[in-house]
Amino acid sequence: MNIKRYWKMIATLSVIVLTIGTFYIQSSFAASEFPDITFKTVSGSEEELDNLTINASYHEAELYQRVTINRQGSTFQEQLPFYERFFGSSMYPEINRYEKDYRNFMRGKVGGTNLFFEDDSVLVYADVMYEGYNHNTRITDYSFNIDVLDKQAVENHSTELSVPNGNDYAWISVEDVQIVQDKLIVITRNQLSNRSGDEEKEEEVHGYTFDLETLKLENNQELLSIPRGDEESFSRLSMMNDNLNVEPEKYFLISKVVMEQGVLEESHEEYEGTEMEVNEAPNNMIATEQSIFVYDYETAKMEELNLPNELESLLESARVTVQNNLIYFMNQQEGSLEVTSYNIETEQIDIEQTFNLNRTSTHEPFIKINQDRLYLITASSEDIGKDIDVMIASLSTGELLYEGKIEVTEKDNSTDYELFINDIDTK
Amino acid sequence: MNRYIKLVNFEFNRFLKIYLVLIGITIASQILGAIIRSNQYLNDMNDLLYEQLMTREAALEQLGKISFYHITQTVWFMGPIAICIVTLLIYMFFIWYRDWFGKNTFIYRLLMLPTARINVYFAKATTILLMVFGLVAIQLLMLPVGRRVLQWMIPVDFRVDQTIREILTSFDYLMILFPSTFYEFVIHYAIGFAVVLVVFTAILFERSFRWKGIVFGLIFGAFAVTIFIFPVIVQAFILPEFFYPIELFALECIAGLVVVSLSIWTSNYLLKKKIRV
Amino acid sequence: MIEVKDVKKRFGRKEVLKGVSFTAEKGEITCLIGINGVGKTTIMNAIVALTPINSGQILIDGEELHKGSYEKITFIPDAITMLPQMRIIDAMQFMDDFYDCWNEKRAEEILSFFKLDKQERIANLSKGNTAKVNLLLGLAMDVDYILMDEPFSGIDIFSREQIAEVFTSHLIEDRGVIITTHEINDIEHLIDKVVLLNEGYVLKEFSTEEIRENEGKSVIDVMREVYQS
Numbered sequence: 048m049n050i051k052r053y054w055k056m057i058a059t060l061s062v063i064v065l066t067i068g069t070f071y072i073q074s075s076f077a078a079s080e081f082p083d084i085t086f087k088t089v090s091g092s093e094e095e096l097d098n099l100t101i102n103a104s105y106h107e108a109e110l111y112q113r114v115t116i117n118r119q120g121s122t123f124q125e126q127l128p129f130y131e132r133f134f135g136s137s138m139y140p141e142i143n144r145y146e147k148d149y150r151n152f153m154r155g156k157v158g159g160t161n162l163f164f165e166d167d168s169v170l171v172y173a174d175v176m177y178e179g180y181n182h183n184t185r186i187t188d189y190s191f192n193i194d195v196l197d198k199q200a201v202e203n204h205s206t207e208l209s210v211p212n213g214n215d216y217a218w219i220s221v222e223d224v225q226i227v228q229d230k231l232i233v234i235t236r237n238q239l240s241n242r243s244g245d246e247e248k249e250e251e252v253h254g255y256t257f258d259l260e261t262l263k264l265e266n267n268q269e270l271l272s273i274p275r276g277d278e279e280s281f282s283r284l285s286m287m288n289d290n291l292n293v294e295p296e297k298y299f300l301i302s303k304v305v306m307e308q309g310v311l312e313e314s315h316e317e318y319e320g321t322e323m324e325v326n327e328a329p330n331n332m333i334a335t336e337q338s339i340f341v342y343d344y345e346t347a348k349m350e351e352l353n354l355p356n357e358l359e360s361l362l363e364s365a366r367v368t369v370q371n372n373l374i375y376f377m378n379q380q381e382g383s384l385e386v387t388s389y390n391i392e393t394e395q396i397d398i399e400q401t402f403n404l405n406r407t408s409t410h411e412p413f414i415k416i417n418q419d420r421l422y423l424i425t426a427s428s429e430d431i432g433k434d435i436d437v438m439i440a441s442l443s444t445g446e447l448l449y450e451g452k453i454e455v456t457e458k459d460n461s462t463d464y465e466l467f468i469n470d471i472d473t474k
Numbered sequence: 475m476n477r478y479i480k481l482v483n484f485e486f487n488r489f490l491k492i493y494l495v496l497i498g499i500t501i502a503s504q505i506l507g508a509i510i511r512s513n514q515y516l517n518d519m520n521d522l523l524y525e526q527l528m529t530r531e532a533a534l535e536q537l538g539k540i541s542f543y544h545i546t547q548t549v550w551f552m553g554p555i556a557i558c559i560v561t562l563l564i565y566m567f568f569i570w571y572r573d574w575f576g577k578n579t580f581i582y583r584l585l586m587l588p589t590a591r592i593n594v595y596f597a598k599a600t601t602i603l604l605m606v607f608g609l610v611a612i613q614l615l616m617l618p619v620g621r622r623v624l625q626w627m628i629p630v631d632f633r634v635d636q637t638i639r640e641i642l643t644s645f646d647y648l649m650i651l652f653p654s655t656f657y658e659f660v661i662h663y664a665i666g667f668a669v670v671l672v673v674f675t676a677i678l679f680e681r682s683f684r685w686k687g688i689v690f691g692l693i694f695g696a697f698a699v700t701i702f703i704f705p706v707i708v709q710a711f712i713l714p715e716f717f718y719p720i721e722l723f724a725l726e727c728i729a730g731l732v733v734v735s736l737s738i739w740t741s742n743y744l745l746k747k748k749i750r751v
Numbered sequence: 752m753i754e755v756k757d758v759k760k761r762f763g764r765k766e767v768l769k770g771v772s773f774t775a776e777k778g779e780i781t782c783l784i785g786i787n788g789v790g791k792t793t794i795m796n797a798i799v800a801l802t803p804i805n806s807g808q809i810l811i812d813g814e815e816l817h818k819g820s821y822e823k824i825t826f827i828p829d830a831i832t833m834l835p836q837m838r839i840i841d842a843m844q845f846m847d848d849f850y851d852c853w854n855e856k857r858a859e860e861i862l863s864f865f866k867l868d869k870q871e872r873i874a875n876l877s878k879g880n881t882a883k884v885n886l887l888l889g890l891a892m893d894v895d896y897i898l899m900d901e902p903f904s905g906i907d908i909f910s911r912e913q914i915a916e917v918f919t920s921h922l923i924e925d926r927g928v929i930i931t932t933h934e935i936n937d938i939e940h941l942i943d944k945v946v947l948l949n950e951g952y953v954l955k956e957f958s959t960e961e962i963r964e965n966e967g968k969s970v971i972d973v974m975r976e977v978y979q980s
Contacts, residue, residue: 587850
């Protein structure tokens, strides 16, 4: 073969291979140039970090990457092998774990951790599906989609059954799934539709009880409802339980706020624990009534909490989270965080601790409570995402167990990056 | 194999003139575009600074800094890319039909070569692929060239320098041509190549059965598309979210391979048994 | 030997070949004769698999045509099989590239016999010269069988003479040739065998020598007999 006659083709081929090859080699080189993100201990025991995983977004120039940070270091999305990027696509680590451990059971199950319940023996999935509007019967149908996996036997049994009075609702969302002895309880928020005929009610919270064996619906309890809002006043419900929690819980807490027309209120934003999809308050409304309702899974009773006055007054400004029988009120002050816990069972204040925050931050810190540990991550507002403090403290003693920083070591010494914390996981 | 390479070389040289013209247009237009757009910016800036007597800060506030993004948005930049794409799309058909039409009967020669006729099909497909990659490479080379033009024309205080990657990520259409990882690059162009093979098969249907062949070709094309999207249809409508991403990816790879194999097998059959001059 | 056995071919509803059978021997020139539109070209195309047949069989030295057969048999259609932008030398190079049976020496010989200029572009050639180049590309292959479709049509008288001369030369000698034509005059004395076709049938297959010696008739005489009866 006479090479000379092929030179044009060979030249073209060389240009292609060299150009495209160089481009992608450089790209993958750039991927290996990801910075190292590590914890830098200031004081305390580094072992406290063992349970902590931070999901963050890293942004530098052309790069926008998801990154997970733990004690061992950081892993950027693009550093994962090609095939592994297909796993762990869920934003919930718990669900990623299920997909790994119960691969076949998890098929076709989408949604967040609020749809799951897990204990030592079972993994339960419960969702309400919109089945569509039938033009002939003029009925909107919703159905429960329940699947229970027996972990030991690796067997599952499932059911699909209609939601009673489905036609009344514009949408239904599952908030929590629990098992109490041989009963399966699904808590839902049901938004009433215009055709329900009920002009009074806006939204209902339901507790549906199923027999765990037969998966038959045994009880349909309306736990709480709020009236339709108007220009004068309207109400809002928020579910207070950590919806990332799939473990057994004893109580389900709902906060209810009634807003009324009043003087112009300084707009304040609420973060975690409040869902504001529906009927966001007009700015000139103020909260006139705030209360917390507790549903006891065991007794299937709903009660309004009688909070001590000092806590009642915190309801508006503090962040509230629930763990087992304790309600934590976290009130951020200039330079400090006050944590007060209230025991639902004893109806007493359990602990009161004040933690010093290292820097004054107007940014809402990420706070997570797990058992006796308080995890706190703050970012300074002046220098977004560059100076992140990590603090781990004991709730019972108030002792600071760990204090440190998240440190980004750029390979090219650039400081032109931003790091945003998306979520923290303390398992 | 040897004859296949010779055929590729032959097909490549046949289109070379038009191809070089395409490359020429791309280079000229994109450099010119960079000059014109930069010049326009300079004029606007001069107007603000010297006619309206604004301060530098105020002028920058109003006009903003210029970056290569502004150049990629011009018809000078996008035009040649569109021309190249359209030309290659047309050539995908022309590469076959030119052998049948005209005064010569070159298809007699091609079909009477002492080599499997499917090599002609492969050679033509390879040529298209080579041309596509060639233009892709040229475009990739033109990005730093255009950027350099911008840097020459605009003082550093008035421009934002972007890396090649930033230029690409700031413009969706370019991301299709140059996806961010090599895997995606392979996937994009593998799909493109499969499309070429399917279109070739449809053309051979037409060339074998003429009018009826157009119908067969369209049916074949629809069938190929159906096979290819079948896993996605299953995932979306029949078994919602049943497959995990990696499984869906594997199924798509299989579906793609089925489509490609079917195309090659069908084309081989048509070329051997049904084709006419 | 090329054997065409009961070949049938339809174009849509029209049956062009209604069961055509004949043979062509190596070392002989077989002429397919018929009024235009009787399927001569279709038979040629079918023999080299350039058009599918509906039924029947075509064997070349006892086997069906396959890719290797194109080193053994070639077809010279009535239009040139090379691109107009090629020079003659490019066309020859192309042949040399793809065919093991290409005989460069013979190609040069034919080139000088036809007095053609290698550097000339095919697009610029006269009709006669185009036909000559076309012939050259087929004849310079060391193949056993050559099929020619109307090699004399639409060509000036001098070219025609020159081409006819080829048939008596060593360029043809041992090979089997099938030629179609409707102008028998130029080559009547050259051909060994005639296949008369009409409306998709073989009307008569005969050896020119036999009818000349046994019946004292020329090919034209036989044609007149057959077609006018």
